[in-house]
Amino acid sequence: MTEISLEALSPKREQPVPGEPENWRRFFSFSTDHKVIGIQYIVVAFVFFLIGGFLAMIIRGELITPEADLVDRTVYNALFTMHGTIMLFMWTFPVLNGLANYLVPLQIGARDMAFPRLNAVAFWMVPVFGVILMASFLVPGGPSQSGWWAYPPVSLQNPTGNLINGQFLWILAVALSGISSIMGAVNIVTTIIRMRAPGMTFFKMPVFCWAVMAAQTIQLFGLPALTAGAVMLLFDLSVGTSFFDPATGGDPVLYQHFFWFYSHPAVYVIILPVFGVFSELFPVYARKPLFGYKFVAVSSFVITGLSAIVWVHHMFASGTPGWMRMLFMASTMLISVPTGVKIFAWVATIWGGKIKLSTPMLFALGGLVNFLFAGITGIMLAAVPFDIHVNNTYFVVGHFHYVIYGAAVMGIYAAIYHWFPKMTGRMYYEGLGKLHFVLTFVGVNLNFLPMHPAGLMGMPRRVASYDPEFAYWNVLASLGGFLLGVSTLPFLLNMISSWILGEKAPANPWRAIGLEWLVSSPPPHENFAVIPTVVSEPYGYGKNEPLIASQMASTELTSELS
Amino acid sequence: MNLRLILKLAAIAGVMTAISLWVGQLAYTWMPVPASEEALLVDHLFSFLTTLGTFIFLGVAGTLLYSVLFQRAAKYDEGDGPPIEGNLTLEIVWTAIPLVLVIWIAGYSYRIYDEMNILGPMEHMHGGAAIAAPLTLAQATDAPEAPEAPEIIEVHARQWVWEFYYPVANVTSTELHLPNHRRAKLTLTSEDVLHGFFVPAFRVKQDVIPGRSIDFEFTPIREGTYRLRDSQYSGTYFAAMQANVVVESPDDYQQWLTDVAALSPQPGLNPSYDEYQVKVENRDNRPGWKTVEPAPYPLVNYSGAPVLPER
Amino acid sequence: MSSVNLDQSLNSAATVHAADHHEEGEHRLFGFIVFLLSESVIFLSFFVGYIVYKTSATDWLPAGVEGLEVREPFINTIVLVSSSFVIYIAERYLHKENLWGFRAFWLLTMAMGSFFLYGQAVEWMGLDFGFTDGLFGGTFYLLTGFHGLHVLTGVLLQGIMLGRSFIPGNYDDGEVGVAATSLFWHFVDVIWIILFILIYVWQ
Ligand code: HEM
Ligand SMILES: [Cu+2]
Secondary structure (H helix, E strand, O other): OOOOOHHHHOOOOOOOOOOOHHHHHHHHOOOOOHHHHHHHHHHHHHHHHHHHHHHHHHHHHHHOOOOOOOOOHHHHHHHHHHHHHHHHHHHHHHHHHHHHHHHHHHHHOOOOOOOHHHHHHHHHHHHHHHHHHHHOOOOOOOEOOOOOOOOOOHHHOOOOOOOOOHHHHHHHHHHHHHHHHHHHHHHHHHHHHHOOOOOOOHHHOOHHHHHHHHHHHHHHHHHHHHHHHHHHHHHHHHOOOOOOOHHHOOOHHHHHHHHHHHHHHHHHHHHHHHHHHHHHHHHHHHOOOOOOHHHHHHHHHHHHHHHOOOHHHHOOOOOOOHHHHHHHHHHHHHHHHHHHHHHHHHHHHHOOOOEOOOHHHHHHHHHHHHHHHHHHHHHHHHOHHHHHHHOOEHHHHHHHHHHHHHHHHHHHHHHHHHHHHHHHOEOOOHHHHHHHHHHHHHHHHHHHOOHHHHHHHOOEOOOOOOOHHHHHHHHHHHHHHHHHHHHHHHHHHHHHHHHHHOOEOOOOOOOOOOHHHOOOOOOOOOOOOOOOOEOOOOOOOOOOOOOEHHHHHHHHHHHHHO | OOHHHHHHHHHHHHHHHHHHHHHHHHHHHHOOOOOEHHHHHHHHHHHHHHHHHHHHHHHHHHHHHHHHHHOEOOOOOOOOOOOOOOOHHHHHHHHHHHHHHHHHHHHHHHHHHHHHOOEEEEEEOOOHHHHOOOOOOHHHHHOOOOOOOOOEEEEEEEOOEEEEEEOOOOEEEOOEEEEOOOOEEEEEEEOOOOEEEEEHHHOEEEEEOOOEEEEEEEOEOOOEEEEEEEOOOOOOOHHHOEEEEEEEOHHHHHHHHHHHHOOOOEEOOOHHHHHHHHHHOOOOOOOOOOOOOOOOOOEEOEOOOOOOOOO | OOHHHHHHHHHHHHHHHHHHHHHHHHHHHHHHHHHHHHHHHHHHHHHHHHHHHHHHOOOOOOOOOOOOOOHHHHHHHHHHHHHHHHHHHHHHHHHOOOHHHHHHHHHHHHHHHHHHHHHHHHHHHHOOOOOOOHHHHHHHHHHHHHHHHHHHHHHHHHHHHHHHOOOOOOOOOOOHHHHHHHHHHHHHHHHHHHHHHHHHHOO
């Protein structure tokens, strides 16, 4: 069903120009169109993904042998610091903001975001703080070498004595990223709460929007805590206050609390929208309604709530008393319940469906399996006695890469393929997409699975050199890492060539249900000539019910078509 | 549900249980040979978690795999699947089961943590830098003299070398010696930044925090040589900050203390300083940035051997 | 295919469009409230930091410092808190479309805010400890400074709103700017009350 697009009904609509080659210049302009900004976010973020990935290649090159023989230790430390920072603040957050920007107004039936100009400002800050961060390679002393946590006192040690040092620029970049993210969060939350089309109650809203709203709520309460910590760190570093410096009476552990109060929930800022993507894609490619839609929708907010009370699980081996460790073990265990609810719901959605293994579905399925594995190691990590052993080892690195690469990045790929026809008006090449999937899935598992045994045996993370007993697993991991490097090539080739040469995409190539599929590909400026009135829940596969009011009369017609 | 289906499901569950139990046993071999009482406890917990985890993974991934293999749409089938939107009972069940499960895991972990009892008080110290090396004899006087009471060993971390001080015997060393089957009691202090005390074979770890003195204990149960690693990132030579831990019989241990006490102080092991010298003397011309200077060789009664323990 | 639907949807579109413009101001106010909620967490974090330090630090006050003088800050507090009522009166006048009444009380609010800033500056000058003098010095200047920055922002915003009130037709689209500024001012006030209790009362 839903073959009929609104455009077809409306004679007055403007011609859809976006996506046409002659119009590429607007992607370099201060556009306030949420669709342009969405694509800008995604493309800029991907550039940083490639940069961060390049650094990872050097890291894996160093680790393929036990000795610190490829680069100097200071360089190695700068590399993993920058790798982590870029991947989180310049790739994952922006690319997800890009998806949210592009999809939310379309999915809720709005013409744009609530604050289009604020939106553009928030986006343009990304290249600005990106450049600031990269510039730290050029200052004396090099980039920050204190890891993406920037734990003091290491982050306060400033061997060159310069005021403008790598750590300074790092804090500046992270602070700007925080401001940009807050702007984005205010915008997205306002948009979702206040600009839904008539008839779209919360329980008729797609799960992606639910998840994005839950994620952005986290930004709103979490980022300020990080900002507070960062401001104090900056004063310690540059002015000489003593907030976190034990040499003058400060408390370095308090910084850890500030940092993780945000940075634990931040992992849910990343994964929740990806959960949203899974929830959108499985119904389409299994041709079944999302199982337990309301449970899935609400569980995002349960996660948001719980995510605020689990942060100490990153500090089980730090300066935390026993009672605190036990308390936060309990809360961390609880958070796996709403997560489990989602996993079961997806499996039940897929079960008994008519599954089509096209590229987006492959990525989503692969992401789900990887996430399952990461969730299980996550529960292990929540068990304090076990975490004491593996905390700060490669086991943790394995765990979170399974989530962030295995589930989040693969979910993002799934989303990009799924909505590529909508965004560009062109179809991608299925063959290249499948090749990309295979390389990524094998690469992820080859790269990150061996990290678990290495960690169990006691290999600490963040090391430039290690005892030879760990060499075997590291060789495997490095090979997997290089494979992941290679895996971006078919993706890039696919995206670029499809955008230019791909077959023209119809409005709804996947026969998917959702407001975004009712408008042309790419959607016209301001999306909807006529704001639709929503009458059904979002995942009516197999039910032959109309999604919006104007389809009512034509339902019978479409049901014959499908 | 007919009988055949039930039998089939039971058979699958049986196979999955068998595999999970087997993997749970395998899990013991993924860890270093346990060398402390705590290690035995942790390994049990890990085996238990692995068993449960394997079962869940097989269940969920197996179901997915079945769907993907056998429930694909035919090539030209454009139809939809059955419009099943949910099942309240099922949803409540799969919320309740994980809940019970994690409460079980948390309870079990709690018991084990309680039994390990590795962490004592963490006192804030007046003015963080006050505990500068060399360590003084001052604390030694109030060390308990009772025969079975374990001696407190001071573990002192600085960028990037470990130093151990035995107050009763007034011995310093860059290799940690511990008597077998005796509760090892340590106080962890750091002079500069965060470090982490981590002996994989013991499965114990604790961050060392400047400005605090942290009591930490465990019980070695196996003679041999193990690795102590810095587990909390501490700057440039972080990875090189390792030391050997020697567990020996109480007699040998006492003998070692007496022998070593007679030795005059000599430079201890300090790999990061060695490596730094290579840089300073321009024997390594890879480009790098300015680093915090490593602490010089500590003067100790006993330095230990610069060799990796046999595996 | 279905021309009946077309008419229907076009009709509903017209109403939606009109509503769109009307709602824009409300979106802005809503967004601003969301922002303020978020902003309050920064203060909350600083407060928590302050409490942790105060209760755990081995040496809290810098050497030679006895504590803080409460009298002048208390007067300052009275002024700032009363200004919340004054700005409310200004808003009432605006509602009644009495522009001059609005301007008068609005200006009074600005004056009171400026008085607070002045008092704060005088207090800072007279203190014999600085930003880098231990945890007390650090947290004291951090909290009062960060709050002072907000007061300054508030006064500047008020200045802009005052200027705008002279533009003819400024309030045709509603009074979102004024409402938001006033909300911000109340927020700054509430923060100060907590801050005053933490720093000056709890010594
Ligand atoms: C079932 C749910 C999960 C549980 C119970 C869980 C538990 C944990 C625990 C206890 C740690 C700390 C381990 C340590 O440092 O010793 C950890 C680390 C981490 N987790 Fe998870 N996790 C879960 C899901 C996720 C998700 C969804 C993400 C991201 C999208 C994630 C990302 C991370 C990251 C990035 C770290 C390490 C950060 C760092 O140390 O640099 N986890 N997880
Ligand atoms: Cu976490």
